[in-house]
Amino acid sequence: MVGMERTKMYIQEPEKRKNNFSLVSTGYTKDEVIEEAKRCLNCKIPQCSKACPIQNRIPEFISEVKNGNFEKAYEIIKTKSLLSDICSTVCPHEKQCEGSCVRGIKGEPVAIGSIERFVSEWANENLKESYTKEPNGKKIAIIGAGPAGISCALYLLSKGYKVVFYEKENYVGGVLKWGIPSFRLSDKIVDNYYEKLKKMNAEFHFNYKVGKDNSLDDLLKNEGYDACFIGIGACSSNVMNIEGEDLKGVYSADDFLSKINLSELKGDRRYFDECGERVLIVGGGNVAMDAARCAVRLPQVKKVSIVYRRTEQEMPACSIELEHAKEEGIEFLTLKNPVKFIGKDSKLTQAECAVMVLGEPDASGRRRPVESNEDHIFLDVDTCVLALGFSNEKEISMYTKDLEADKWGCFIVDENNMTSREGIYAGGDAVTGADTVVRAMKAGINAAKAIDTKLS
Ligand SMILES: Cc1cc2nc3c(=O)[nH]c(=O)nc-3n(C[C@H](O)[C@H](O)[C@H](O)COP(=O)(O)OP(=O)(O)OC[C@H]3O[C@@H](n4cnc5c(N)ncnc54)[C@H](O)[C@@H]3O)c2cc1C
Numbered sequence: 259m260v261g262m263e264r265t266k267m268y269i270q271e272p273e274k275r276k277n278n279f280s281l282v283s284t285g286y287t288k289d290e291v292i293e294e295a296k297r298c299l300n301c302k303i304p305q306c307s308k309a310c311p312i313q314n315r316i317p318e319f320i321s322e323v324k325n326g327n328f329e330k331a332y333e334i335i336k337t338k339s340l341l342s343d344i345c346s347t348v349c350p351h352e353k354q355c356e357g358s359c360v361r362g363i364k365g366e367p368v369a370i371g372s373i374e375r376f377v378s379e380w381a382n383e384n385l386k387e388s389y390t391k392e393p394n395g396k397k398i399a400i401i402g403a404g405p406a407g408i409s410c411a412l413y414l415l416s417k418g419y420k421v422v423f424y425e426k427e428n429y430v431g432g433v434l435k436w437g438i439p440s441f442r443l444s445d446k447i448v449d450n451y452y453e454k455l456k457k458m459n460a461e462f463h464f465n466y467k468v469g470k471d472n473s474l475d476d477l478l479k480n481e482g483y484d485a486c487f488i489g490i491g492a493c494s495s496n497v498m499n500i501e502g503e504d505l506k507g508v509y510s511a512d513d514f515l516s517k518i519n520l521s522e523l524k525g526d527r528r529y530f531d532e533c534g535e536r537v538l539i540v541g542g543g544n545v546a547m548d549a550a551r552c553a554v555r556l557p558q559v560k561k562v563s564i565v566y567r568r569t570e571q572e573m574p575a576c577s578i579e580l581e582h583a584k585e586e587g588i589e590f591l592t593l594k595n596p597v598k599f600i601g602k603d604s605k606l607t608q609a610e611c612a613v614m615v616l617g618e619p620d621a622s623g624r625r626r627p628v629e630s631n632e633d634h635i636f637l638d639v640d641t642c643v644l645a646l647g648f649s650n651e652k653e654i655s656m657y658t659k660d661l662e663a664d665k666w667g668c669f670i671v672d673e674n675n676m677t678s679r680e681g682i683y684a685g686g687d688a689v690t691g692a693d694t695v696v697r698a699m700k701a702g703i704n705a706a707k708a709i710d711t712k713l714s
Pocket residue numbers: 348349350401402403404405406407424425426427430431432433434437438466467468469489490491492493515544545548654685686687688692693694695696698
């Protein structure tokens with residue numbers, strides 16, 4: 259029936275894309291995006307906007323796309339989003355806007371993310387932005403150059419503030435750069451933000467970790483900042499605390515993904531020679547899927563398996579990520595849990611896994627995995643990646659006077675994203691724990707607006 263199915267877009271075949279780190283899909287063409295936009299029913303009470311964390315004005319910008327008015331569509335998107343080319347690509351749309359689209363009740367929801375992506379990329383190529391702004395004489399420090407810090411900075415720069423970044427790595431983007439692989443989000447899009455920030459006269463101190471040795475109190479006192487925003491994310495990988503975890507060949511997800519995603523792109527491939535031929539990923543979330551899908555693209559890798567202690571139904575990863583991982587030949591070993599890593603000469607050779615069954619529901623509402631009486635299984639592996647979630651770093655809260663964080667290390671903030679210290683704001687994963695890009699952006703903008711209101 260007309261309108262029930264989405265307009266198709268080009269997607270690289272699994273056998274082809276397994277051999278490159280290029281985008282799985284380059285998105286809609288102009289004709290395709292207009293055709294897809296016409297599927298939008300322009301609901302009077304748009305559930306899609308309600309389900310979007312930033313209440314993006316979805317039917318409004320889609321109406322402009324229907325008529326080919328891409329510039330007008332972009333203007334509407336910009337009123338809510340400062341990172342639309344990124345969010346349109348990586349947001350978990352099926353759990354947000356598209357998950358609430360009325361079209362989805364009887365057929366496929368409108369491809370809202372892909373429509374927004376077309377408009378944002380069209381704007382990047384076709385619109386010239388003006389970056390000059392009369393300085394207002396006020397200076398703000400931003401700690402961490404991930405999506406939260408970038409968004410806060412973009413808003414403040416547009417209002418004439420001097421913005422100075424302190425970033426512990428030597429690049430801009432945070433997880434967008436080291437974590438999300440280039441076959442899901444192109445490096446060019448992320449790097450454009452660094453270029454844009456430089457054009458807007460933002461200043462950068464790279465390889466500068468704020469914490470014990472470079473205290474925030476000293477920084478704020480010595481440099482005379484009017485306010486500060488902390489957007490340091492939540493990137494301490496969780497561990498299993500089992501025997502053999504320190505063997506060579508066992509990696510945390512952040513270490514493994516950084517080694518691959520920050521490596522030089524040679525042609526359309528990346529290389530990580532130490533990885534060996536057989537890779538085992540532990541976990542069932544999006545980070546596990548990213549690690550597995552990166553591994554499968556390495557030239558020497560012959561087999562990639564995911565072990566997960568529950569069943570596929572309980573996996574937190576988005577369905578599209580699961581589907582792509584399966585298409586790319588990744589093996590799923592559910593109801594298994596590593597209990598020991600075995601090695602030879604300090605190098606990992608095997609993972610010993612218990613066979614699990616599902617018991618009563620736990621606090622998360624999902625049935626708790628418990629070990630069965632079955633014999634353990636032994637998997638021959640060269641590399642194992644632990645994708646078990648992330649925790650917050652506590653160093654800044656520990657070494658900054660009166661700056662309060664909860665027991666997990668998340669900064670405590672008010673509705674303006676201000677911390678317990680006047681003039682110090684925080685947002686993104688540093689406040690919520692591991693979350694999403696769009697929520698980090700929202701927090702960065704919210705804090706920037708509050709800083710502007712306070713100082714102007
Ligand atoms: C592998 C992976 C895939 C993901 N995929 C998606 C996805 O598809 N869609 C989605 O919406 N979300 C995804 N997420 C989550 C999303 O990336 C995060 O929610 C988001 O990046 C949080 O932004 P942030 O700015 O708060 O933190 P981050 O992106 O973590 O940025 C924090 C920055 O602060 C810097 N920093 C840290 N400590 C200090 C310090 N002491 N001093 C100075 N600088 C410091 C870091 O180097 C980093 O640059 C993914 C996460 C991971 C790990």
